[in-house]
Every structure is written in C-alpha cells, then in structure tokens.
Amino acid sequence: xxxxxxxxxxxxxxxxxxxxxxxxxxxxxxxxxxxxxxxxxxxxxxxxxxxxxxxxxxxxxxxxxxxxxxxxxxxxxxxxxxxxxxxxxxxxxxxxxxxxxxxxxxxxxxxxxxxxxxxxxxxxxxxxxxxxxxxxxxxxxxxxxxxxxxxxxxxxxxxxxxxxxxxxxxxxxxxxxxxxxxxxxxxxxxxxxxxxxxxxxxxxxxxxxxxxxxxxxxxxxxxxxxxxxxxxxxxxxxxxxxxxxxxxxxxxxxxxxxxxxxxxxxxxxxxxxxxxxxxxxxxxxxxxxxxxxxxxxxxxxxxxxxxxxxxxxxxxxxxxxxxxxxxxxxxxxxxxxxxxxxxxxxxxxxxxxxxxxxxxxxxxx
Numbered sequence: 001x002x003x004x005x006x007x008x009x010x011x012x013x014x015x016x017x018x019x020x021x022x023x024x025x026x027x028x029x030x031x032x033x034x035x036x037x038x039x040x041x042x043x044x045x046x047x048x049x050x051x052x053x054x055x056x057x058x059x060x061x062x063x064x065x066x067x068x069x070x071x072x073x074x075x076x077x078x079x080x081x082x083x084x085x086x087x088x089x090x091x092x093x094x095x096x097x098x099x100x101x102x103x104x105x106x107x108x109x110x111x112x113x114x115x116x117x118x119x120x121x122x123x124x125x126x127x128x129x130x131x132x133x134x135x136x137x138x139x140x141x142x143x144x145x146x147x148x149x150x151x152x153x154x155x156x157x158x159x160x161x162x163x164x165x166x167x168x169x170x171x172x173x174x175x176x177x178x179x180x181x182x183x184x185x186x187x188x189x190x191x192x193x194x195x196x197x198x199x200x201x202x203x204x205x206x207x208x209x210x211x212x213x214x215x216x217x218x219x220x221x222x223x224x225x226x227x228x229x230x231x232x233x234x235x236x237x238x239x240x241x242x243x244x245x246x247x248x249x250x251x252x253x254x255x256x257x258x259x260x261x262x263x264x265x266x267x268x269x270x271x272x273x274x275x276x277x278x279x280x281x282x283x284x285x286x287x288x289x290x291x292x293x294x295x296x297x298x299x300x301x302x303x304x305x306x307x308x309x310x311x312x313x314x315x316x317x318x319x320x321x322x323x324x325x326x327x328x329x330x331x332x333x334x335x336x337x338x339x340x341x342x343x344x345x346x347x348x349x350x351x352x353x354x355x356x357x358x359x360x361x362x363x364x365x
Contacts, residue, residue, distance in 0.1 A: 005051035008209075012077055022047075025077045029206050032199055032278060034225045046210035053209055054109055054117040056147050060133050060140045061167045061176055062123030065195040066157040073198035074282040103136050110150050118208065119151035124160045124167045125182050128175030144183065153187045153214065154179060155204060159297055162190035162221070169303040180221060187214050190221035192273070194297035199278050200226045220300060222272070231268035231294050234276035237261065250291070261288060265309040267296030 012022050030040040126132035130139035156179045159165040167176035180188045191204055207215050215223040241260040271294050275286040296302040
C-alpha cells in the first residue's frame with residue numbers, strides 16, 4: 001500500500017511546532033492574502049487535512065536569491081511547507097541527493113505524482129545555446145519542458161523566471177526568456193520581485209493548497225492579492241512626495257529628514273508590490289525605509305527601464321506624478337492663496353463687527 005503523504009500540520013507536530021503557533025501562522029497568512037475571518041478556518045482545515053503538495057523546484061539562470069529569501073522566512077512553518085521530506089521532491093540547491101540520485105528523485109516525482117505536483121522555477125531559460133545552464137546532459141529548455149508536461153501548475157519565482165531579469169537585459173547574450181514566453185498551455189503564476197518576499201511566496205503556495213485553484217492574476221500574471229497596489233501608494237514618504245519635498249542626493253539634509261526618493265531614482269510610482277505593507281525580515285523594513293529608492297524589481301524589463309539612481313522623466317499613465325517637480329510649487333501656491341483668502345475674509349468680518357459695534361461672540365455660555 002502506498003504511503004500516505006503527511007499534511008502540513010502533521011509535519012509541524014513532528015517538528016515540535018505548537019498548535020498555538022500553527023494557528024497564529026494560519027491567521028497571519030489569511031490576513032496577508034486578504035481573506036475574511038472565515039478564510040482562516042479554510043486555511044486551517046486545508047493545512048490539517050490535505051496532503052503536502054509534491055514539488056519540483058528547478059534552478060535555471062539565476063542567483064538563487066529567491067530560495068535564499070524563502071528559507072529565511074521568519075516562521076518555521078514556511079520551511080515546513082516545502083523543505084521537509086524533500087527526498088520525495090526535487091530542488092538542486094537544498095536536497096541532500098546529488099548526481100544520478102538527484103535526477104532519479106525528480107523522475108520519480110514526475111511519474112508518481114503526474115498531474116499533481118507543482119513545478120516551481122527559479123531563473124530564466126537560455127535559448128541561444130543548449131550548453132548554457134545544462135544539467136545532467138540536458139539543456140535548460142529540455143529540462144523545463146519535461147517537468148512542465150505533468151505539472152498541475154507552474155509558479156515562476158522572481159524576476160528572472162517571470163521577466164528575464166538581468167540575464168535578459170540588453171544585449172541578452174544567452175537569449176534568456178521568461179518561463180511564460182516559452183512554456184504554453186499550462187497555468188503559470190508569476191511571483192515577481194528580485195527576490196520576492198518570503199511571506200508572499202508562502203502565501204501563494206498556501207492559497208493553491210487551500211482552494212485548489214489559481215489565485216486571481218493581473219495583466220502580468222501576478223497574484224492580485226499581493227500585487228494590486230503600487231509601492232508608491234503604501235509608502236510612508238508619500239506625504240513628502242505630495243508636498244514636493246524630495247531628496248536631491250543621498251547625503252543631503254533632505255535625505256536625513258526622510259523626504260521622498262523620487263528624484264534619486266525611486267520607481268515606486270510605477271511598481272506594484274507589497275514591500276511597504278508586508279516588508280522584510282519579520283516586517284522590520286524594506287528598501288525605501290532603509291533609505292534606498294525602489295528599483296521596480298517586480299516589473300517587466302526593470303533592468304533596462306532606466307538608470308537606477310536617476311529620476312524618471314515622467315511616469316506614463318499616472319496623471320499627477322508626471323509633473324512631480326510642479327507638485328510642491330502648485331501646493332505651495334494653493335496654500336498661500338488659501339491663507340490669503342482666509343485672511344481677507346477674516347478682516348472683512350472684523351471690519352463689519354467693528355462698524356456695527358457687534359460683539360464678536362454671541363455665545364450664551
């Protein structure tokens with residue numbers, strides 16, 4: 001009889017994770033996914049009753065930062081979701097097996113769980129030469145096509161897999177392409193970022209396990225529950241942007257005051273991500289909070305879009321941001337005009353009171 005795959009909760013218990021911590025994790029994940037209170041019970045039930053999803057995690061042209069982000073998640077259950085019992089699955093970076101043994105583990109998973117496993121891909125696919133990113137005598141393209149055939153769905157981790165990233169930047173010597181540009185006929189979720197936030201990665205997996213369907217995606221194939229708002233909209237420096245208070249250089253007084261980083265290259269006005277909401281390292285901080293402008297790493301072609309530390313000449317499609325230099329002046333002028341109008345109105349009222357010898361206050365207190 002085939003051994004039953006354990007549930008996430010069963011593995012948590014084996015690892016000594018308390019029921020309290022398990023429920024806390026489920027509540028946190030449900031909140032991050034934007035679920036209502038009833039959604040918490042659905043997440044708990046899924047992790048308690050459904051077997052852990054079999055996973056094949058491929059590494060193509062990348063720097064492994066997506067894996068590094070994931071394994072450094074604050075909560076131990078995130079690691080339990082994927083990394084325990086990894087001998088049944090496949091990931092070149094973390095599995096104990098190597099060589100023929102590792103390839104045998106992948107083949108076994110592909111055959112045993114055909115149509116059930118999640119294929120997670122980190123890195124772009126080189127298309128100019130089969131020698132690039134060759135593993136076990138097979139090209140990256142061949143490996144990906146074979147693994148995709150029996151996958152339930154594909155999750156592309158990070159900008160390399162989602163959009164090509166630096167490998168696909170001009171002049172793109174390897175002919176690097178995003179997964180969705182090569183693999184067709186399979187549902188693909190693009191979890192953008194360089195790297196993505198660990199809690200976002202976990203949230204996507206939990207959603208798939210809980211609801212057994214794809215999350216709602218935006219036009220770039222990103223889960224809307226994590227990529228529906230611009231970094232600009234959730235930025236605590238937004239008030240400074242609206243007031244026209246900008247950092248002009250990284251060592252000026254404005255930088256010390258925490259003013260807006262738009263003029264030193266911040267791409268927050270055109271970047272969709274959860275950085276300002278979920279943040280990194282247990283919600284400690286994110287690049288803008290650390291004084292560094294957003295590079296737009298969750299958008300397509302971010303490497304080629306513009307110099308990282310030079311301001312965008314405009315932000316197409318977002319109205320007022322296209323004239324950021326004028327915002328402060330306009331607001332200042334409007335404020336001054338408002339003060340002047342208020343002053344005139346007050347003086348007229350005062351003059352009427354004096355002329356009519358009316359008391360300024362008619363209160364009966």
